[in-house]
Amino acid sequence: MTDTGSPSPSRRSLLGWGGAGLAIGAAAAGGAVAMARTEDDSEPAGSAIAFHGPRQAGIATPVQDRLHFAAFDVTTDDRDAFVRLLKDWTAAARRMTAGHAVGEGAYGGLAEAPPDDTGEALGLKPSRLTLTIGFGPSLFEKFDLTDRRPEALVDLPKFAGDNLDKNRSGGDLCIQACADDPQVAVHAVRNLARIGFGKVVIRWSQLGFGKTSSTTPEAQTPRNLMGFKDGTRNIAGTETDRLKKFVWVDGKDGPPWMEGGSYLVARRIRMHIETWDRTSLQEQEDIFGRDKGEGAPVGKAKERDEPFLKAMKPDAHVRLAHPDTNHGATILRRGYSFTDGTDGLGRLDAGLFFLAYQRDVREGFIPIQRSLAADALNEYIQHVGSALFAIPPGVRDQDDWWGRTLFSKEA
Amino acid sequence: MRPARPASVVIAAAAALAAVTGCTEKSDAKDGDHVINVTATDDKCQVSKKEFPAGHVELAVENKGSKVTEVYVLFPDDRVVTERENIGPGTKQRVTAEVKAGDYQIACKPGMKGDGIRQAVKATGGKAVQRDPRLDKAVAAYRAYVQQQADETLPKAETFAKAVKSGDLEAAKKAYALSRIGWERTEPVAESFGDIDPKVDVREDGLEDGQDPATDWTGWHRLEKALWQDKKIGTREKDLADLLIKDLKDWQNRVGKAEITPTSMANGAKELLDEVATGKVTGEEERYSHTDLVDFKANVEGAQKSYALLKPVAKENDAALVTELDEQFAALDKLLDRYRPNPRSYDFTSYDKVGKADRKELSDAVNALAEPLSKLAAAVVK
Numbered sequence: 001m002t003d004t005g006s007p008s009p010s011r012r013s014l015l016g017w018g019g020a021g022l023a024i025g026a027a028a029a030g031g032a033v034a035m036a037r038t039e040d041d042s043e044p045a046g047s048a049i050a051f052h053g054p055r056q057a058g059i060a061t062p063v064q065d066r067l068h069f070a071a072f073d074v075t076t077d078d079r080d081a082f083v084r085l086l087k088d089w090t091a092a093a094r095r096m097t098a099g100h101a102v103g104e105g106a107y108g109g110l111a112e113a114p115p116d117d118t119g120e121a122l123g124l125k126p127s128r129l130t131l132t133i134g135f136g137p138s139l140f141e142k143f144d145l146t147d148r149r150p151e152a153l154v155d156l157p158k159f160a161g162d163n164l165d166k167n168r169s170g171g172d173l174c175i176q177a178c179a180d181d182p183q184v185a186v187h188a189v190r191n192l193a194r195i196g197f198g199k200v201v202i203r204w205s206q207l208g209f210g211k212t213s214s215t216t217p218e219a220q221t222p223r224n225l226m227g228f229k230d231g232t233r234n235i236a237g238t239e240t241d242r243l244k245k246f247v248w249v250d251g252k253d254g255p256p257w258m259e260g261g262s263y264l265v266a267r268r269i270r271m272h273i274e275t276w277d278r279t280s281l282q283e284q285e286d287i288f289g290r291d292k293g294e295g296a297p298v299g300k301a302k303e304r305d306e307p308f309l310k311a312m313k314p315d316a317h318v319r320l321a322h323p324d325t326n327h328g329a330t331i332l333r334r335g336y337s338f339t340d341g342t343d344g345l346g347r348l349d350a351g352l353f354f355l356a357y358q359r360d361v362r363e364g365f366i367p368i369q370r371s372l373a374a375d376a377l378n379e380y381i382q383h384v385g386s387a388l389f390a391i392p393p394g395v396r397d398q399d400d401w402w403g404r405t406l407f408s409k410e411a
Numbered sequence: 412m413r414p415a416r417p418a419s420v421v422i423a424a425a426a427a428l429a430a431v432t433g434c435t436e437k438s439d440a441k442d443g444d445h446v447i448n449v450t451a452t453d454d455k456c457q458v459s460k461k462e463f464p465a466g467h468v469e470l471a472v473e474n475k476g477s478k479v480t481e482v483y484v485l486f487p488d489d490r491v492v493t494e495r496e497n498i499g500p501g502t503k504q505r506v507t508a509e510v511k512a513g514d515y516q517i518a519c520k521p522g523m524k525g526d527g528i529r530q531a532v533k534a535t536g537g538k539a540v541q542r543d544p545r546l547d548k549a550v551a552a553y554r555a556y557v558q559q560q561a562d563e564t565l566p567k568a569e570t571f572a573k574a575v576k577s578g579d580l581e582a583a584k585k586a587y588a589l590s591r592i593g594w595e596r597t598e599p600v601a602e603s604f605g606d607i608d609p610k611v612d613v614r615e616d617g618l619e620d621g622q623d624p625a626t627d628w629t630g631w632h633r634l635e636k637a638l639w640q641d642k643k644i645g646t647r648e649k650d651l652a653d654l655l656i657k658d659l660k661d662w663q664n665r666v667g668k669a670e671i672t673p674t675s676m677a678n679g680a681k682e683l684l685d686e687v688a689t690g691k692v693t694g695e696e697e698r699y700s701h702t703d704l705v706d707f708k709a710n711v712e713g714a715q716k717s718y719a720l721l722k723p724v725a726k727e728n729d730a731a732l733v734t735e736l737d738e739q740f741a742a743l744d745k746l747l748d749r750y751r752p753n754p755r756s757y758d759f760t761s762y763d764k765v766g767k768a769d770r771k772e773l774s775d776a777v778n779a780l781a782e783p784l785s786k787l788a789a790a791v792v793k
Contacts, residue, residue, distance in 0.1 A: 075775065112674040113789035198739055198779035201771075 046125030046180070051097040053394040054260050055248065058130030059332065059357050060237035062216040064178040067208030067336040068185040069266065069353065070193065071136070071171025071387055072200040079143045083407050085199045089133070089192055090401040099126030102191050118194070121187035129179040131188055133402045134264050134389025139172040148406060150254040152263055152360045153390045160373035161382060168268050168385030171203045176264070176355065178334070182209070204385070206268060208336025208353045215332065221295060221303065225337045225350055226276055226380070228288050229295035232303060235332040246330045246364070247357050257405035260393030262357045265331075265365045268338070268385030271351040276380045287376040289316030315376040326371050331356040331364045351381065361388060445469055447532075449517060451498070452476040456519035456528040465512040465534040471505055474498045476521050483518040483527065484508050496523065510534045546673040546791070549720040553676050554667060556716055557597045561663040564593030568659050572652035575634060578644045587638065588702035589757060591631060594662075595706045596713035598686060599679035600669045601662055610658045614696070629654055632699075639699035673721060677788035680717035683710040684781035692774045694762045704750050704759035707773075711747070714784065715740055721791050729790040732783055739780035746776050 049057050076082055092102045103116025140149035175192055179185040186207070193202055212224045213231030217238070221229040235242045244250075251259040276284070285291050289298050289312035297307030297318065312319040323330050334357065339350040358364030372378070392403055446469045448459035453476040472482050477500050484492040484506070492515065493508035512534050518527035571590040574582035594601060594612065602608045609617070611630040618628055629651055637648045690696035691707040718725075718736060726733040750760040765773075 075779070110789050110792070112678065112792065114785045194782060197782035198735065201775040201778070 046127050048098050048126035049128050049130050051094050051131075051395060052397055052400075054396065055394045056130075056132045056261075056391060057097070057394070058132035058176055058178055059247065059262055059334070059391065060215055060235075060243055061130050061178075062128075062237055063211045063214050063334055064128050064130070064185075065180045065209065065211060066178065066182040066185050067211075067353065067355075068177045068182070068189045068205065069174065069208065069355070070177075070189045070205040071174045071203045071266075072193075072196065073203045074139065074142055074172040074200050076199040077142065079407075081199055082143065083403075085196055086133075086403045086407065087401045088195050090395055092191060092195055093131040093188070093402070094395070094398075096121075096188050096191065097126065097129050097131055099124075099129075102195075118187065118191055120190075121184050124181055124184055127179040127181035127184040129177065129184050129188060131192075132176040132178075132264075132391065134174045134176070134391045135403070135406065136171045136173060136387060136389050138170060142172065143407075145406070148255055148257065150258050150390055152249075152254055152362060153388065154362060154366075156265070156361070156386060156388050157366065159369050159383065161378050162386070163382050163384055164386050165384050168204045168206075170387050171389075173200070174264070174266070174387065174389050176334075182207070206338060206353050206385075207340075208338050210337040212335040212337055212352055213333040215334065224335075224352055225271055225273065225339075226284070226288075227292060228284075228290060229303060231333055231335075232295070235330065242330070243332070246359055247332045249359055253359065258390060258392065259405075262359065262391045263361050263364075264389045264391050265354070265356045265358070265361060266385070266387045266389070267354040267383050269352045269354050270349070270382045270384045272380045272382070273348045273350050279380070286313050287315075287317060287380070289313070289318035313376065315374050317372075317375050317377045320371050320375050321368060326367050329364055329367045331358045331368065333357075357391070446471055447517075449473070449482060449519065450475055451480045451482065451519040451521065453478055453521045454528070456482075456517065456530055458517055458530050458532060460532075461530065462533045462535050464536045465510055466536075467507065468510045468534070469505055469507045470495075470517070471503065472498055473503045474500055476500055478521040479523055480519055480521045481523045481527075482506060483516075483520070484510070485516045485518060485529075512536055543673075543724065545724055546721075549724070550671050550673060550676065552720050553717060554669075554671055557600050557669065557671070558667045560593035560597045560713075561659075561666045564590065565656075565659060565663055567593070568656060572656050575638075575644055575652035576649045578649075580638060580642065580644060583634075583644070584638050584700070587631070587635060587700060588697075588705040591706060592709045592757065594659075595686075595709035596683075596716070597666070598710070598713070599675075599682045600666060600671065603669050603675075604662075604665060607658060607662045607665075611655060611662070614698075630658070631655065635697065635699045673724075673791045674788040676717045677721055677784075677791050680714035680787060681781060681784045683714040683717075684777055684784055686710050688774065688777050688781060691762075692770060692777060694765075694770075697762065701762040701764075702759070703762040704747070704765075705757050708747055708757065708759065711740075711743060718784070718787065721787065725787060725790040728793040729786070732786055732790050735783045736780070736787070739776075739783060743776045743780050746773065 049061055051057060074082060076085075095102055101117035101119070101122065106115045106117040106119030106122055109115055137149065137153050137155060140146050140153075175189060177185040177188040179188070189205065193200075210225075211222050213234045214222060215234060215237045217236050221232045224230045235246060237243075247262050249258045249261045249263070253259075279287075281292060285298075289307070289309075290296060290303075291298075294301070295303035296305055297312070298316070299308055299311040300306070307318060307322065309319045309322055309324060319325060334355040336353045336355070337350070338353045339348060341349055343349045356365050392405055395402060395404075444464055445467050447463060449470050449472045450457040451472060451474045468484075470482060470484070472495065474480050479500065480498050481494060481496040482498065482504075483494040486492060492510060493506055495504050495506040498504045515532050515534060516529045517532055518529045520527035567586070568590040571583060571586035574586050598608075598612075609619075612632065613628065613630055614632045615624050615628055615636070618624060622628070633651055634648060634655070637644060687707050687710045691703045691710065694701070694703055696706055697703045718740070722733060747759075748754050750765070751758055
């Protein structure tokens with residue numbers, strides 16, 4: 001499917017209230033979406049997602065199983081060189097998302113020179129690979145672009161409980177690679193990084209598995225590593241109205257170059273897995289405001305039953321993350337679980353790599369995260385990485401390139 | 412240096428040097444003239460012709476035996492012209508090489524062991540192949556450079572050895588890194604011999620299976636450990652100092668005869684940066700003395716030399732690449748200069764004093780240079 005999706009009114013009418021909770025939190029959300037699932041929702045496994053379109057793929061696109069996210073620092077101060085890189089990246093992304101090798105391929109060329117493509121994705125299907133680029137606040141300091149920095153691209157405030165590692169935070173730009181095959185996603189980031197040597201360097205990166213939210217109405221709501229269902233009510237790729245209202249930047253919102261784009265918050269949320277696993281079932285369920293088996297909100301029978309927030313404890317995660325608690329604040333989530341080995345103290349270095357898209361973080365992530373300062377879940381999680389990116393509109397056609405609206409002199 | 416590797420890898424490296432020779436040469440031989448059919452069985456190695464015109468040669472190998480085999484084209488002194496390993500039973504492989512007029516041997520090795528079953532063959536003629544005289548000049552100049560580096564290294568190594576032998580710890584430490592500069596500048600050529608490198612530049616973890624560090628570990632890094640970690644010089648160290656000089660003399664005598672081609676020069680430059688990326692940037696190479704930045708600088712200088720000699724041709728074929736390489740070499744030089752107070756001395760900051768963020772910056776700069784440098788070979792033979 002394309003990144004705009006095809007609206008399906010019959011399905012949309014079933015989607016109930018809007019509002020994903022946050023991160024781990026979004027266990028919030030009930031809703032009737034499961035019933036709306038039809039066979040035509042699913043993409044054939046391994047297919048290619050259209051790269052061209054008014055909006056970038058990888059946001060409203062049905063969430064793939066795997067993630068490789070990379071944040072880069074720009075090392076060149078030559079604007080033309082950077083624009084050339086964006087064009088080279090676009091060309092490579094166009095080929096890789098279609099399931100082709102980069103440049104002239106991984107073999108068959110000159111024997112004495114390294115091939116253009118690294119080759120580990122040869123023979124693999126496109127695996128619904130999407131590549132999404134974003135520009136961080138620090139990029140605008142470079143290349144004299146401060147007058148083009150969107151107001152919505154704020155410096156995120158410090159939130160209660162943050163323990164941010166600067167080596168896992170920030171970045172001048174990011175690439176989000178999502179695919180159903182991890183090798184395809186890793187191949188994509190690796191080849192883009194290679195093309196970028198000398199102009200950009202990877203600042204930090206994150207692998208993710210087991211999507212923790214879905215942008216497709218589906219029967220099974222994914223669970224996070226705490227074992228709870230997550231993201232039942234996330235905005236679906238088919239919900240044109242809610243996407244328009246909460247996700248896509250409108251022409252009147254900010255700089256014209258951002259029209260059709262979005263804003264991405266990326267947070268690495270470490271879970272204290274061992275202590276969580278020692279927590280009684282009752283406490284776990286109280287903390288989330290849902291039961292663990294069915295995922296039903298407190299006092300309800302089914303996962304998708306409308307939650308009654310006042311029935312939950314005041315510090316229950318669902319209650320605090322819910323749009324009703326946050327003046328309707330709603331975001332689109334594409335989070336993934338991560339496990340990066342152990343931390344040297346014998347504890348699993350695992351958690352949620354939270355990715356949220358919204359039209360304006362000042363009305364999306366920030367108020368929700370502030371509300372979560374009182375969250376009972378905070379005893380079991382810690383935000384250790386953080387970054388914010390402006391996601392420009394899509395690459396329209398063969399002649400267009402990532403970031404053209406920002407970097408074109410005439411734009 | 413590199414950790415010790417299986418002999419086959421060493422051979423492959425040598426083969427790569429030899430096999431690329433042809434890329435600047437065009438053979439006039441008719442198609443078919445240059446194809447030799449090789450039929451390998453468990454006890455035979457049959458070739459369809461024993462004489463063929465010099466130039467581009469292609470072996471069409473078929474393994475009709477029951478064992479995995481490998482096929483070599485060898486110089487009379489057993490140096491490898493080209494080779495192909497892992498040819499399974501019932502499979503066919505093509506192996507190509509550029510061969511000058513002269514005598515050779517084709518060897519099949521059923522089971523991939525031993526000296527193999529050999530056939531003497533002859534490349535005839537020596538029809539003048541079109542070569543770019545500028546590249547010939549570059550190769551000659553680089554060969555002279557390599558020899559010069561070896562010649563200049565010997566006295567410095569002798570100063571180091573003398574200090575070790577006189578038991579002067581401080582003098583030995585002072586002379587250590589300087590004695591390695593010429594070697595580090597030309598390492599890929601030295602490595603192409605395969606046997607010298609493991610004697611003079613191996614690290615303890617690079618010893619092969621079954622080798623005993625107490626008796627088999629020789630060369631610079633063994634002495635480095637004695638000087639910086641054990642902080643003492645004994646009889647063994649004094650003997651090792653003599654041995655180092657003996658092995659380096661062997662290098663000095665042979666290095667001028669190494670197979671050098673324009674593409675091996677280009678790829679050698681890239682390999683020097685790879686040496687930096689895998690050994691120096693991590694601080695593994697000089698783990699006791701922390702003189703990694705001296706090696707680092709020397710590796711870059713060696714790469715620069717190759718590049719400078721190939722640049723006129725590369726510029727014609729890929730001007731953008733040359734611009735990029737000039738920029739990245741300059742950027743890396745500038746970065747390295749931050750770590751030495753005097754740009755004419757090799758007195759660099761001790762690498763254990765270089766923080767994590769600075770190491771990443773160095774690593775990024777190496778990647779920024781090595782990636783375009785990997786395209787130099789293609790630009791030279793285009």
